[in-house]
Structure formats: C-alpha cells, structure tokens
Amino acid sequence: MQKRNLIAISFFVIFYIGFGIYLTLNQEKIIYQPFAQDFDSCRAFADTEKVNQNGTRMYVSGTVKPVVVLYHGNAGSACDRRFYADTFLKAGYDFIIVEYAGYSNDPTPTGHARTKSDVINVIDFLAEHVVSDVTVVGESLGTGVASYHTSIAPPEKILLISPFTNLTDMARDRFWFYPTSLLVDNAFDNVKNLSNYRGQVTIIHGGKDNLSPLELSQELYDSIQTEKEFILVEQAGHNDLFWHNEAFVGLNDFLLP
Numbered sequence: 001m002q003k004r005n006l007i008a009i010s011f012f013v014i015f016y017i018g019f020g021i022y023l024t025l026n027q028e029k030i031i032y033q034p035f036a037q038d039f040d041s042c043r044a045f046a047d048t049e050k051v052n053q054n055g056t057r058m059y060v061s062g063t064v065k066p067v068v069v070l071y072h073g074n075a076g077s078a079c080d081r082r083f084y085a086d087t088f089l090k091a092g093y094d095f096i097i098v099e100y101a102g103y104s105n106d107p108t109p110t111g112h113a114r115t116k117s118d119v120i121n122v123i124d125f126l127a128e129h130v131v132s133d134v135t136v137v138g139e140s141l142g143t144g145v146a147s148y149h150t151s152i153a154p155p156e157k158i159l160l161i162s163p164f165t166n167l168t169d170m171a172r173d174r175f176w177f178y179p180t181s182l183l184v185d186n187a188f189d190n191v192k193n194l195s196n197y198r199g200q201v202t203i204i205h206g207g208k209d210n211l212s213p214l215e216l217s218q219e220l221y222d223s224i225q226t227e228k229e230f231i232l233v234e235q236a237g238h239n240d241l242f243w244h245n246e247a248f249v250g251l252n253d254f255l256l257p
Helices: 002-025 027-031 078-090 112-128 141-152 167-174 214-223 245-255
Strands: 049-053 056-060 067-071 094-098 134-139 157-161 200-206 228-233
Touching: 049 112, 056 078, 056 112, 067 078, 067 112, 067 141, 078 094, 078 245, 094 112, 112 141, 134 141, 141 157, 157 245, 167 214, 200 214, 200 245, 214 228, 228 245
Parallel strands: 067 094, 067 134, 134 157, 157 200, 200 228
Antiparallel strands: 049 056, 056 094
C-alpha cells in the first residue's frame, strides 16, 4: 500500500510540475483567443475606413468628432463589435475599433508586447490626426489594454467593461493551486496603470460573471482616486452583459457629454 501511495504521489507531483510549466510557457496562447475573421472583408465595418498604422489595423469612422477608441476582449475579433460602434455613432462620436496583432488572419503571433505596440500605434494615429477629445473603452482583457493606453496618453474619460486588477490576480483566481505571481507575466496591471489618472472612470460589471471575478473589479474600483462610477448589472454574466438593459443604459450615460 505504501509503495502504491508513493507512486500515486509521484505521478501527482510530475503532473503538477508539468502542467505548471505548460501554463507558464503557453500563457499568451491561453490569454489571447483570436478568431480567423478576415479583417478586410468584415461586412459589419464595410462602411468604415480600414487603417493600417505601422502594422496595427483598425476600423475608423472618422476623426472629426470626439473619438472613442475601443479595445475588445480576448476572444473573437474587432469585426464582432459593431454594436459598440453603432452606439458610439448615435451618441455623436467617431470611433476607432482596434484589432490586435495575431487576430483577424494576421500572421503575427499574439502576445503582450505586440498588443502594447498596437496601443502605441493607435496613440500615434490619434496624434497624427490631431485628435484631442479622446474617450477610451475596454472590455475584459481589453480593459488592460485600455488602462495601458490611459497610462501613456490620458483620455478625457475611460469605460472599463468587466475589468480586473491585474493578470496575476486573474491567474490566481483560476489557478489558485499554483504560485501564479512567479509564473505569470503580469503585463497588464490596471491598478498601477490607473493610479495617476485623474479623468472620469466608469466600470460596468455583471453580478454573475464567472470569468472576470466581480471581486477584482470592485478592488480595482476602490483603488481609483478620481471621479468614478460602478454599475453592477446583477443578473448578467460575462458574455451576456449587454443582453441586459442596465448595461446599455450605463454605456449611453457614460457617453453623454
């Protein structure tokens, strides 16, 4: 019996270490989940300009009005986010819907560094077109991207949809049985990136979100030292947030001048 127990424990330890190594080496592949939607042939944005700024692609409606920059979540593609664009237009904004490296049939690998480069290219595009009235919106993983943008070029206001504190905390919630602080490349730290921001911050989060923990969103909110609002959509999960009218009301109220 003792020998069998030792064998069982050995298998467990080998699996534990092996799986931990797998998670560490493949963390960016786990985080970024692009869909093979072709950027140029996206019908949802057939009426917009398709811009390539130093390798970063984006759907742009214009740069004359105040501009909303949207950084989408980790799954799918920018092509899936037309409903945001329509809401921005109705509220009187132009929009930039950003696509990440490695998404929408881009052969470039996904990753934190390349996504940060996308942000720099978006900021450069805004500067080249002398856009001074900028609002930034991020959803899920895109809240990390949006906060990174804010830390470099602070917008007028920022909306975070289903945000988190940082990627280490997200990993700890999912893989609590590993020392995630030692294994995870914490590239997007929303608490740190928003620590010096003094514009308006609005957070919308679902009360039944089982992917981006509500507790982390509340912790982020508590850390923000500026004008802020937290909109809790009690019955919403992560992927059905905008099936609930409270979320749309919150989005439209945020967009008001």
